[in-house]
Amino acid sequence: MSTETCLQTAASLLAAWAQETTGPEPGRADVVIASGDLIAAAGALIDARWGYLTAITGLDLGPDDGRLEVLYHFACGAAIVTFRVRVPREGAAVPSLVSVIPSVSFYERELMEMFGVTVEGTPNTDKLFLPEDWPDGVYPLRKDFSMEQLNGQGGG
Amino acid sequence: MPTEKFVIPIGPQHPALKEPGHFEFNVDGEVVKAASVRLGYVHRGIEKGCETRNYVQAAYLVERICGICSHVHATAFSLGVERLADVEAPPRAQAIRQIVAELERIHSHLLWVGVAAHEAGFDTLFMYSWRDRETVMNLLEGITGNRVNYSANVLGGVKCDIGPEQAEVILEGLRFLEERTRHYLEVVSTDAVFLRRTRGIGVMTRDDAERLGVVGPTARASGVPRDVRVDAPYLLYREHPVELIVEQAGDLEARFKVRVRELFESFRVIRELLAALPDGDLTTRMPRRIKPAETVSRIEAPRGELFYFIKSNGSDTAERVKVRTPTLPNMASVVVTAVGHQLADVPMILAGIDPCFSCNDRMAVVRQGGEAEVWTWERLRQYGIEHYR
């Protein structure tokens, strides 16, 4: 399957949930998906055996914007389809994909501890990378993270 | 005696594997029932560090994510940043990047053959493969000036050239290594003692491999044709392609064979590139500030697909750098494949994915009465060896 056909197949599979589709680079498609549709949309790709989930990226748009983006990158050959799920920074939550992709747990654990995004229904919420004595509510990859925040709360 | 349920923590420190990671295995008698992982002993906060350093500084930082596959990190980062800046490295630079990348694969796979053999109690193979690995370390040092963390990449090109004399030295080294690799392929596919530790152990079916999203040699040993060099060629892999090496068995033996057979492809591609090394500059001009955009950069590291997501914001510093290393998806497969196996096989299964983290050294056997006994990894490894004697 050529990269173009891959992307077209993905577009038709995702048509029901895509709120907006853009092509930032050749071979890539960014699809905006509501967090409520995430499981269904991922399921559509997986059921059709379209590639695999290669990574989950968290993206903090900053306190001014007030939103976080969670990017789910699916790769099939050279084609990459990225789900962009936008959630508010306060009380950020996305559903877990573990029912569709059982191995997603590591990616979700990383997302939770780095960005403070609650992943609803993920089986393991233990810390994966950060130390046990890391203070609650401090998320290092958020834009407003500072070392003072860390040391002030006795994290050292 | 009623069956006791043991929780066996392994990690996080050990002399043979390099980075620390922590596992907990629930065992029923001898058989592993469940496993869980805790990483982060070497978590340094590099993704955040990249947001506070400019692109040039960040290139040095990402190179130090991993000392074994440092070049692929720097290459993935450079390719991504170059794409964001609409700059393409000159062809000669791309060829040199690819040569160093394949040499790095040779060094990494030989290193792994040794470490995995050590876990199986086959220290002779460990010593031989590491002795031969010094040849490729010499070649890398000859090209870049350093044995590890070569810093061959700069943004917009490479800093080191390969002259005709250097090329001759590399070809000579490859001749020796190819001969030795043939020997290793014979060892890992015929040595009866070794096969008892690898054949039929840690089996992952093709369905499992696809479902778990494993990458690299671990996937290819289960028959999944997945290799970024082939699927989405970068550098000069379109002009000088590598053949996809796939094995169907999905066990440890297949993982050994895939890695060793891949080396022959690396030798061939390096020779091809040296024979057709394009002329021209080594670097091209890079802007300091990069317009806001996002890009994805994927590279086939020795352990599998390495994924970079880079977002620029118009300044000389990245807005976000996301790194997903091949070990993370492969680690999920350990948790699955270890279940149902003998405890004695666990070190080999762990080594089988070539984890880029180091497990180790202590295992506590907690009996039901609460009395605890601590085992070192060494003792677990010895136990694994004794078990098969």
Place this chain on the structure above:
Amino acid sequence: MTLKLDQTWQAALDKLRTWARINSPWAIHFNSGSCNGCDIEILATLTPRYDVERFGIKLRGSPRHADVLICTGPVTRQARDRLVRIYEQMPEPKFVIAVGSCALSGGAFRGCYNIMGGIDQVIPVDAYVPGCPPRPEAIIDGVVKLLAKLQGHDTSPGPVVIGEPDANPALAPQPEQEEASA
């Protein structure tokens, strides 16, 4: 050992123990946040080309068997307690060699949120081997010089430093100390 011996015997025993230790120091290696670069070079010192066993040095898996702790990498928050525990588990007398720029000062990772600084922020260090990573020869040099010091051949005060301290910015006094105090 709490054995009561008269002075002559105690002196003889100490001498014997030093002799034995210097002839065959056993080492343990701990990675407290390294990128692996130094670790594979340490491993390379064990293998046929460098073969550190000709100095009687053997790498052990357990801190309780070890005389020398070879540390690589900056100290991460998660690994810090582990490093202290390993150090405490080693029998006296014990020596620490910090290998690599990160182990000396935090190196390239200085300022990252999960980094506490170099090894000497957490445990005392007896020898410093700079480099990113140091060559196996430099690591062997570090061990051998430390042994010379234990034998009393080298009587200079302070820890062993490989290379010219002035030429190594990593070894220069740092202007601001990390907040890490063990």
